[in-house]
Amino acid sequence: NAGVTQTPKFQVLKTGQSMTLQCAQDMNHEYMSWYRQDPGMGLRLIHYSVGAGITDQGEVPNGYNVSRSTTEDFPLRLLSAAPSQTSVYFCASSDPPSGYTFGSGTRLTVV
Amino acid sequence: GEDVEQSLFLSVREGDSSVINCTYTDSSSTYLYWYKQEPGAGLQLLTYIFSNMDMKQDQRLTVLLNKKDKHLSLRIADTQTGDSAIYFCAEGYMEYGNKLVFGAGTILRVKS
Numbered sequence: 001n002a003g004v005t006q007t008p009k010f011q012v013l014k015t016g017q018s019m020t021l022q023c024a025q026d027m028n029h030e031y032m033s034w035y036r037q038d039p040g041m042g043l044r045l046i047h048y049s050v051g052a053g054i055t056d057q058g059e060v061p062n063g064y065n066v067s068r069s070t071t072e073d074f075p076l077r078l079l080s081a082a083p084s085q086t087s088v089y090f091c092a093s094s095d096p097p098s099g100y101t102f103g104s105g106t107r108l109t110v111v
Numbered sequence: 112g113e114d115v116e117q118s119l120f121l122s123v124r125e126g127d128s129s130v131i132n133c134t135y136t137d138s139s140s141t142y143l144y145w146y147k148q149e150p151g152a153g154l155q156l157l158t159y160i161f162s163n164m165d166m167k168q169d170q171r172l173t174v175l176l177n178k179k180d181k182h183l184s185l186r187i188a189d190t191q192t193g194d195s196a197i198y199f200c201a202e203g204y205m206e207y208g209n210k211l212v213f214g215a216g217t218i219l220r221v222k223s
Contacts, residue, residue, distance in 0.1 A: 031208050042115075042199060042213035043154075050208040058210060090153055096209045097161070099144050102153040 002026050006091050006103035013081040013110045021076040021106050023091030029101075031094035032074040033058070034066065036087040037105075043090065049074055081110045115202060117214035125223045129187040133200035133214055138162075138181060140202035144211065145174065145185045148197045157185070159203070187219075195221045 007022045025032065033048040035058075045058030049068040063085060065077040074093075078085060088107050092100035114136040123129045135143075141162055146154040160167045160174045160183075167174045173186040183200055197218050201211040 033208065033210065035211075035213075040215055042215040043201075043211070044213075045210050048208040048210055056208065092154075094209045096205055097142050097159065097203070099142070099146075099156045099159050099203065100154075100209070100211060101156070102146075104153045 004091055004093055004101050004103035006089075006106050008106060009104070011106060011108050013078070013108065015081060015083060015110060017081050019078050019081070021078075021089055021091070021108075023074045023076065023103060024072050025074075025091075025093040025101070026072065027093060027095065027101065028071060029093035029095050030071065031096065031100075032068065033092050033094070033100065034064070034074070034076045035090045035092065036060065037090060038087050046076065046089075078108075083110045086110045115200060115212055115214035117198075117200060117217045119215070120218045120220070122220045122222060123190050125190060125192055125221055127190055129185075129190045129194070129219055129221075131185045131187075131198050131200075131217045131219065133183040133185075135181050135183065135200075135202055135212075137202065137212075138178065139204070140212075141205040141209075142203040143174075143176060143183050144201045144203055145172075146199040146201065146213075148199065148216070150196075154199065157198075190219075190221050192221045192223055195219055 034046040035043040047066040
């Protein structure tokens with residue numbers, strides 16, 4: 001049972017490039033979310049989904065897109081990378097009320 | 112609005128109890144959570160409490176919730192060096208996909 005799998009673990013992008021962070025879970029959870037973690041700020045919600053075909057914006061959605069075509073996958077797309085998007089990104093899935101299970105994170109640097 | 116605050120740093124001696132505190136402003140959350148993050152790792156769910164409960168105990172962990180004062184605490188009994196990590200409290204909102212609003216985290220340092 002793999003839980004929540006994120007790829008890649010590390011990524012360096014140039015300003016203006018686009019990329020997709022992959023997230024997959026094998027727990028059949030309906031709820032999935034993307035968070036970013038910046039020093040001294042805790043984690044902030046980017047986008048979330050309550051089921052296949054349903055997504056909504058979180059606290060800091062600008063510059064990111066998501067889609068949820070299957071229960072298992074919830075990719076996060078950076079449309080045009082900016083240095084302000086340098087962060088650690090965590091994908092998570094949830095079977096409420098037991099809280100979210102987090103992936104191991106993707107460390108993204110935009111230069 | 113939603114705001115969760117934690118103290119930045121706590122240092123304790125091995126074998127002592129640790130108490131990590133959290134205050135929040137929005138009382139409409141459904142559940143409150145404690146997560147642990149070790150260096151370079153993701154977040155590990157430690158425990159959670161329903162918002163209409165006062166206390167929950169789970170082995171060495173005790174969670175106390177004071178709804179009137181909007182105060183949440185996590186007590187770790189017999190703290191060990193392996194407990195050194197960052198601890199996050201978070202409010203959970205079931206009606207918004209169980210979204211979590213996190214505090215900035217408390218760094219717990221356990222001295223042997």
